[in-house]
Amino acid sequence: MQYTYLFGPVPSRRLGASLGVDLVPYKTCTLDCVYCECGPTTDLTITRKEYVPTDTVIDELDGYLSTSPSLDFITFSGAGESLLHSGIGRIVAHLKEAHPDFRLALLTNGTLFSDKAIRREVRGVDVILPSLDAATLQAFSTINRPHPSLVLDDVKKGLTALCREHEGEVWLEVFIVPGVNDTPEELDALAGAISEMSPDMVQLNSLDRPGSEEWVEGVSEARLREVAHILGIGDPIHAYVSRRHIKSYTPEAESRIMQTLKRRPCTARDLADMLGLHENEIHKYLEVLIQEGHVTSKRGTRGVYFIPSS
Numbered sequence: 001m002q003y004t005y006l007f008g009p010v011p012s013r014r015l016g017a018s019l020g021v022d023l024v025p026y027k028t029c030t031l032d033c034v035y036c037e038c039g040p041t042t043d044l045t046i047t048r049k050e051y052v053p054t055d056t057v058i059d060e061l062d063g064y065l066s067t068s069p070s071l072d073f074i075t076f077s078g079a080g081e082s083l084l085h086s087g088i089g090r091i092v093a094h095l096k097e098a099h100p101d102f103r104l105a106l107l108t109n110g111t112l113f114s115d116k117a118i119r120r121e122v123r124g125v126d127v128i129l130p131s132l133d134a135a136t137l138q139a140f141s142t143i144n145r146p147h148p149s150l151v152l153d154d155v156k157k158g159l160t161a162l163c164r165e166h167e168g169e170v171w172l173e174v175f176i177v178p179g180v181n182d183t184p185e186e187l188d189a190l191a192g193a194i195s196e197m198s199p200d201m202v203q204l205n206s207l208d209r210p211g212s213e214e215w216v217e218g219v220s221e222a223r224l225r226e227v228a229h230i231l232g233i234g235d236p237i238h239a240y241v242s243r244r245h246i247k248s249y250t251p252e253a254e255s256r257i258m259q260t261l262k263r264r265p266c267t268a269r270d271l272a273d274m275l276g277l278h279e280n281e282i283h284k285y286l287e288v289l290i291q292e293g294h295v296t297s298k299r300g301t302r303g304v305y306f307i308p309s310s
């Protein structure tokens with residue numbers, strides 16, 4: 001069976017073997033983050049609607065799960081913000097009722113939780129992984145370039161309400177952009193916001209390959225540990241665990257990507273189109289290939305191109 005809205009299972013550092021469910025078209029999002037690995041947001045919106053047919057997503061999930069796959073999570077993720085899909089609550093409720101043995105996760109930019117109805121729609125999700133990269137307006141605008149109607153204070157209040165109410169776990173992710181959200185003032189503001197929210201876990205991340213904007217740089221492991229210490233959170237080590245050791249990492253997919261790149265440099269989108277894989281899945285493999293020195297990247301006319309190392 002061909003799946004339009006499911007992808008993977010992908011090797012996720014945080015979630016293990018994770019079946020992706022993509023509920024919005026490329027790249028429909030409430031933010032346009034400077035570090036986004038999928039490139040600039042083409043539909044910057046806060047409008048919730050049925051971007052893809054809910055019934056078809058449910059049919060695909062029923063079909064896939066009837067094969068009893070070995071999964072650690074079914075994860076709402078994709079090249080955009082899943083909570084913009086107005087049918088996510090129905091999909092979550094269906095999965096909990098019809099497939100209770102599978103754990104659910106939601107990757108989200110966390111901007112829509114000020115709406116109580118949305119928090120209710122995802123109350124059956126076992127692990128929600130929202131982001132919060134900035135606690136001041138200046139850093140929020142510089143890093144996340146939000147839809148003009150989003151109000152940072154509401155975003156923070158929504159996340160705090162989520163952390164208080166949610167019966168599953170909430171793992172907050174903070175993406176560090178050096179020079180923007182790692183100054184003493186910004187870290188102080190972030191530490192205050194995080195302490196108010198009190199999520200179950202906080203994880204740090206930083207750029208490991210080119211993002212949307214050329215000026216954004218990565219952060220060393222030592223600096224990430226320093227930032228973690230300032231923020232008063234645990235070890236940010238998840239960023240350094242290789243995906244190669246996750247059971248859903250397949251040598252076959254890696255080899256297909258390498259063979260294609262040996263023929264010509266490609267963007268992640270080119271690879272996704274040519275290989276019939278989701279762009280998120282391609283990024284997971286590219287991350288390993290770059291870390292291990294098999295692939296490098298450079299900017300070109302259509303975005304970031306990936307090239308085998310010579």
Ligand code: SF4
Binds near residue numbers: 030032037079081
């Ligand atoms: S990183 Fe996530 S939240 Fe930011 S623009 Fe990309 S898809 Fe949207």
